[in-house]
Every structure is written in C-alpha cells, then in structure tokens.
Amino acid sequence: MRIETRAIHAGRAPERGTRDVVPAIHQSTTFQKADDGSLPGGYLYGRPNNPNREALQEALASLEEGAEALAFSSGSAATLALMHSLVPGDHVIAPDDAYYGTAILLNTHLRDWGLKSTLVDMRDLRAVERAVTPATRLIWAETPSNPMLHVTDIRALAAIARKAGAFLAFDNTWATPLLQQPLKLGADVVMHSLTKYLSGHSDVLAGALVFREAGPLLVKASAMQREGGSVPSPFECWLTLRGLQTFPYRMRAHCENAQRLAEFLSKQAKIEAVHYPGFASHPGHKIAASQMSAFGGMISIQVKGGQAEAFKVCATVKIFTHATSLGGPHSLIEHRASVEGPTTKSPANLLRLSIGLEHADDLIEDLEQALEKL
Numbered sequence: 001m002r003i004e005t006r007a008i009h010a011g012r013a014p015e016r017g018t019r020d021v022v023p024a025i026h027q028s029t030t031f032q033k034a035d036d037g038s039l040p041g042g043y044l045y046g047r048p049n050n051p052n053r054e055a056l057q058e059a060l061a062s063l064e065e066g067a068e069a070l071a072f073s074s075g076s077a078a079t080l081a082l083m084h085s086l087v088p089g090d091h092v093i094a095p096d097d098a099y100y101g102t103a104i105l106l107n108t109h110l111r112d113w114g115l116k117s118t119l120v121d122m123r124d125l126r127a128v129e130r131a132v133t134p135a136t137r138l139i140w141a142e143t144p145s146n147p148m149l150h151v152t153d154i155r156a157l158a159a160i161a162r163k164a165g166a167f168l169a170f171d172n173t174w175a176t177p178l179l180q181q182p183l184k185l186g187a188d189v190v191m192h193s194l195t196k197y198l199s200g201h202s203d204v205l206a207g208a209l210v211f212r213e214a215g216p217l218l219v220k221a222s223a224m225q226r227e228g229g230s231v232p233s234p235f236e237c238w239l240t241l242r243g244l245q246t247f248p249y250r251m252r253a254h255c256e257n258a259q260r261l262a263e264f265l266s267k268q269a270k271i272e273a274v275h276y277p278g279f280a281s282h283p284g285h286k287i288a289a290s291q292m293s294a295f296g297g298m299i300s301i302q303v304k305g306g307q308a309e310a311f312k313v314c315a316t317v318k319i320f321t322h323a324t325s326l327g328g329p330h331s332l333i334e335h336r337a338s339v340e341g342p343t344t345k346s347p348a349n350l351l352r353l354s355i356g357l358e359h360a361d362d363l364i365e366d367l368e369q370a371l372e373k374l
C-alpha cells in the first residue's frame with residue numbers, strides 16, 4: 001500500500017464492540033482483569049500500554065516502514081529514552097548543528113550521567129570517521145539540519161556506523177517519512193518530534209522512535225518507555241493519529257509553497273542568503289536529491305544587516321506569525337539566535353521560516369511588504 005493509504009488506515013481498524021469508524025479516546029488508566037487474573041482486552045495499566053498509543057505506534061511503524069514504533073511525551077523525551085538505552089561510558093557522535101535541545105541533552109544531563117559525545121560537522125564524512133572510538137555505540141544525525149539546512153549523506157553514514165559497530169539514528173522530524181526514509185537507507189532507528197509535521201496542527205506535544213528491527217535497541221528503549229513513563233496522553237495520541245491522515249497531502253503543499261517562497265526570496269536585494277536544499281546551487285542539493293523525494297517546508301534566510309534588521313522583518317510581517325516551532329498549517333518566522341541563547345551558532349541576521357499551507361502568493365506578498373519597510 002502507498003503512504004497516503006497507510007496514513008489513513010494503519011492502526012485504525014474499526015472498534016470491535018461499537019464499530020466506531022473513528023477510534024474512541026480511551027482515558028481509562030486501568031483495565032478489568034478476568035477471574036483468572038488474565039487480561040482479555042490485552043491492557044493492564046496506562047503507563048505500559050493504552051489502545052490509542054498502540055494505534056499511533058502501529059501507524060508510525062507503517063509510515064516509516066519499520067518493525068516497531070514507541071511513542072513518547074515529546075521528541076526530546078524520545079531522544080532521551082534512546083540515549084538512556086546506552087550505558088554510561090558509551091560514546092555518541094552527533095552533528096555540531098544538531099537540534100539545539102538534543103545538543104543540550106548531550107552536553108549537560110547525559111554528560112553528567114556518563115555518556116560521552118563528540119559533535120562534528122557531518123557534511124565532512126572523514127570528520128565522522130575520525131570521531132569514532134572503541135566506545136562509539138551510536139551515531140546520531142539530522143538532515144536537513146536546523147537551522148542551516150545542511151545535508152548529510154545517509155547511506156555514507158550507515159556505512160561508517162556499520163564499520164564502527166554502532167547504531168545509526170536519524171532525527172527525521174524535518175523531512176518526514178514522505179520525503180525521506182532513513183531506515184531504508186541503513187539507519188537503525190528514526191526519531192520524530194510528532195509535535196511538528198506528523199501531528200501537523202501545532203496542538204500536540206509528542207515524539208516517537210521507530211526501529212528498523214525488533215532488536216536489542218528496541219527492547220531497551222521499550223523498557224525506558226514503560227518504566228520511565230514519558231508517554232503521551234490518550235488524547236495526544238488520538239490527535240496525532242487524526243493529523244496523520246492528511247499528512248502526505250499537507251507535506252506536499254508545504255514543499256510546493258516553500259520552493260516558491262525560496263525562489264522569490266533568492267531574488268530579493270535585501271536578502272543576503274537563502275538556505276534551501278531544493279536549489280541546485282545548494283551545496284547539499286545532489287545528496288538531498290538522492291535521498292529525498294522533495295526538499296521540505298523549511299527555509300532559512302539571512303537578511304542584509306544584523307539582528308535589528310532580522311527583528312524588523314519579524315515585527316512587520318502580517319500573515320507569518322513570529323513564533324518558534326514548525327510544521328503547522330500557519331507560517332511561522334523566527335530569529336533562531338535569540339531562541340538558542342549565548343552558545344548559538346546561528347548567525348545574528350538569520351531567520352528560520354516554517355512555510356505553512358496558506359496560498360503561496362499571500363505569503364510572498366507578506367514578505368514583500370515586510371522587506372520594503374527595511
């Protein structure tokens with residue numbers, strides 16, 4: 001079955017008793033046992049399992065074409081559960097432009113817990129190879145990256161991970177399984193912030209891990225989910241499953257709009273640079289084209305001038321909302337450096353745009369009037 005069909009049907013068999021076509025929300029935290037103590041419904045308690053979470057996990061595994069998925073209370077909780085599947089003393093290699101929250105976890109809490117990590121520029125595969133140590137257990141990567149949209153070669157990283165005897169994990173939040181499927185290119189596990197495109201309406205905080213195989217990594221992460229308990233509520237699972245149904249169509253529209261906006265922005269005198277992997281001139285375009293079916297809904301721009309000019313654009317747009325996050329129907333614009341704080345690598349004149357589902361002409365006109373006021 002194609003992804004559009006799986007997005008609607010996976011994990012969504014009609015309810016057995018009532019035959020609801022749309023699943024019910026199972027708020028109960030506990031489930032009745034049979035007289036012999038067995039569990040006829042298959043559920044015991046809300047932390048280890050819940051029908052809505054199970055349905056969501058089935059759908060996510062199907063979308064990424066993995067063996068199994070685990071849902072968490074946020075993308076960061078999913079990342080943390082995976083890292084906690086390792087043991088103190090293990091070594092992780094991650095990109096030097098990893099999602100800011102992931103880098104913080106590695107550089108503070110996980111480091112204090114005993115996990116070693118090296119952050120490298122993953123466009124440089126030699127640098128990744130050089131960072132491998134006998135203790136390397138996991139290579140964590142993200143492509144396209146945040147906020148510079150650097151592109152990493154998934155197949156080449158898979159070869160390095162195999163040689164190192166390490167697992168390969170990809171944060172696939174920006175690309176989504178419609179555009180890019182790391183598990184098919186050799187990754188062992190994919191992480192999603194479901195908060196973004198997959199739930200798709202900026203009203204859910206959730207995350208997931210999807211595993212290529214039902215192997216030791218899944219067993220450990222599954223124990224972290226069950227015993228650590230960072231699980232999404234039944235309603236968050238229900239909302240995410242609801243959002244998933246339209247995700248392939250939403251995602252295509254995000255990409256089409258982003259391509260049009262990127263082209264418009266690249267012709268503007270007041271813009272110094274447009275970072276979008278859909279451009280043939282983007283340094284990662286060839287690799288992106290070999291592993292992505294389209295180039296995503298995220299664009300970063302550098303405004304001529306500095307932070308003041310960048311903020312002025314945020315203050316004068318009318319349709320774009322000046323807010324963080326991405327992947328919702330509404331377009332967002334954000335000055336990354338001020339969100340990330342003093343250790344940011346984001347240039348002072350950089351704005352990150354999450355291109356939404358409004359008409360592209362309206363978005364273009366909005367940016368046009370904002371740039372005129374600079």
Ligand SMILES: *Cc1c(COP(=O)(O)O)cnc(C)c1O
Nearest residue numbers: 074075076099171173193195206
């Ligand atoms: C938002 C995001 C995360 C973190 O997810 P939360 O759901 O906010 O915890 C991780 N990686 C990327 C690329 C993200 O955009």
